[in-house]
Amino acid sequence: MKEHLVKRRILYDKLFKIIIILLTFCSILPMFFILFFITSKGISVINWRFLTHLPKPVGEIGGGISNAIIGTLILIGIATTFSVPVGILAGIFLSENRKGRLASLTRLCVETLQGIPSIVIGIIAYIWLVVSMGSFSALSGGVALGLMMLPIIITATEETLKLIPESLREASLALGVSYPRTIVKVILPAGVSGILTGILLSISRVAGETAPLLFTAFGSPFMNVNILKPINSLPLMIFNYATSPYPDWHTLAWGASFILIVLVLGLNLFTKVVTKRWKVQF
């Protein structure tokens, strides 16, 4: 090959590399801007009082977000208790029955559920629970969030269990272990890292959801731990404060945003640790 052709190729090669790096950089840039912006706006209000005090009425200086933090945790707790068992069992069903009419129907439903807008899920939970029970409640908000977590957990469980080698199941069955015990004691433990990852990701996915909570958890200026009463949550509080006309509340909304982001980022990092730590090598 001629000298100049080789040189051109090397040049193309370098150019291509530069473009890839540039585009990658562009795609992560917004994330850093968001983080920087929220941190610079929100960090000024963060102190111990902000985390431990209740919100104050308009006009009074100060006030915290303790009820929103507790509320978010309670909502996630409710959502998790209800979606994890259902999600894991459905995931097991799907991975065990790759074909079959019920399985493909279930898969279709899961995909559809994943595509339903969160505001619609909120309305559904409103009709199911708020209307029938006669009150906005943490329970209805938790169920709405749980419905959103469900498809993520089901898919994660199914995909994880599908990857577990058949030889493992055979090893267990050949020892005379019954099918249910094989699933619970061999297949699930082998997939624990993938399933946990799915659960944690689904939590961090719904932790910042506002829409499904608008007609369900509703929000509350008080500290509430009764799951049958309205409850505050971080995204709801941010929504209410940010859309209010008071500059003082805007600052609090930035602070709450910062806390929410820290929670979600922390959860994501924790997920990475879990994935690594509990990974089962086949």
Added chain:
Amino acid sequence: MESTVLKIENFSAFFGENQVLEEVNLSIPQNRITAIMGPSGCGKTTLIRCVNRMHELIPGARVSGKIFLDSEDIYATDPIIVRRQIGMVFQKPNPFPMMSIYDNVIAGYNLNGIRLAKGEKDRIVEESLRKAALWEEVKEALYRRGTFLSGGQQQRLCIARALAMGPAILLLDEPTSALDPKATSHIEELIGELKDTVSIILVTHNMGQAARVSDFAAFVYLGELVEFGPSGKMFTAPKDKRTEEYLTGKFG
């Protein structure tokens, strides 16, 4: 006359419409090593998977005929009971990746929910690992994951796991096909030592291996049991022409 541990009578196996085994009749002698040979796809693996009823896990699989373990029809017994009496070791070593070596050996009890005293467990683990010629290599590392071991060690761990249940019969499905020559000869040596404890059925497509370790040999071809007899006789003077052609490398 050898005493018989397992009797296969008029046994046929099918996958859907496909017949994989045709009217097999075979008596497996007690405390001997019986090798089942044959070219790939001839049904030899299906045959031993029918013996511990793993065959029926595949959708569309069905069987006809009878298999007796000590005069008890295993197709009239719960498969879970059958599999505790007939252990199996697979082609690829498959220790449980989330368990330690110790837990792997005792897995048959733990997974079945059989509670044992700690001392009893320790005794079973040591005894099984000794029988599988693995004790000396792993006794310092019992609580490490089983997957840290080499391929040959993993396969011996799987043998120990099967032995821990105290089976009457041990099925070995090409146990050395995924191993290097050194590990293979180690396993072959081990198989020879094991026959005092347990009757062994060894599936192999390695004729050399069958000749080296087996007392009896069966030749399966296209789902049919062509010939069965003492290995010495079969390898030197096969009765059937097809056996002779296989052994001399004309096909297979």
